Amino acid sequence: MAASAASAATLATASAVGAGIEANTGQVVHTVYFWLKNPDSVADRDALIAGLKTLKQVPEVKSLHVGVPANTEKRDVVDNSFSVFELMFFDDLAGQSTYQQHPIHLAFVENCSHLWDKVVVHDSLTV
Template structure:
């Protein structure tokens, strides 16, 4: 298997507030999906916990997971201040109770 060139991987797990309506969830999903329009993102994925068997190492406590891969930290930094990203945060922050971010650099 060929190793990836050095990239920055950005993973955000979203823990939504309890009691959101289906409309609230659709609005959140639309906002989250809008991030794919940011050119600096080379790989983009939004998901929910997979329906796999529970194991001690599996954490399915989050509601949504965002995965973005960037060419480098500079592209990640552009993403952080991009108007689409800032708009998503402003319009959708009301839906989450917390987020956990994992940023890693490929080795």
Template sequence: MEKELTHYFAHTVLFWLKDPNNPEVQEKFEREVKKLIASSKYAHFGHVGKPAGTDRVVVDNSYTYSMIVTYESQEDHDAYQVEDVHQHFIAECKDLWERVQIYDVHRI
């Protein structure tokens, strides 16, 4: 039985925080990223987490946080990029990170 696939577009973001072990920095980042996902009109699914610590040569555990958000279309993703809640998240948290890496993927 084949599963029906939804969520046409996936947006994966890896964050490397400047001060990753600071509890105040962690609390602010986690609060703001959860608010972003919960408040977005375009995000269909959201997942935020830290590296699982799986120990395999192909696994990158160097980042501090990962966020995965899915959308029904690339147009929804594009609207999310300029959405007020996304812009607020960037303004509130951009000073917390030293690096951000993004992987955007269309469903096949």
């Protein structure tokens, strides 16, 4: 996950520069979707949620939101196949990079990675 996030941050920087936007301006929005190995396990879902909430202790994390799919109207553009969702905000790319190597984040990955089958990360730079 850390390698994917770092690659996404690098890509976001390159895209921002290519679009004429200064690379280090704006917040970084870090969204992560998790699919559980045992999607029907409430215990696994709750353990992942508890693990995600520990990430708020990382000083670079300015805001953290954790959720599960909403039971909204079924439409072709809505993908609610994931089990748990995380949304974080960082002041800048440096903060997001520091977070990736922070001991609390590394402990979360070590302690919770056995719970998920798939993770998708989307990092964006606000403009």
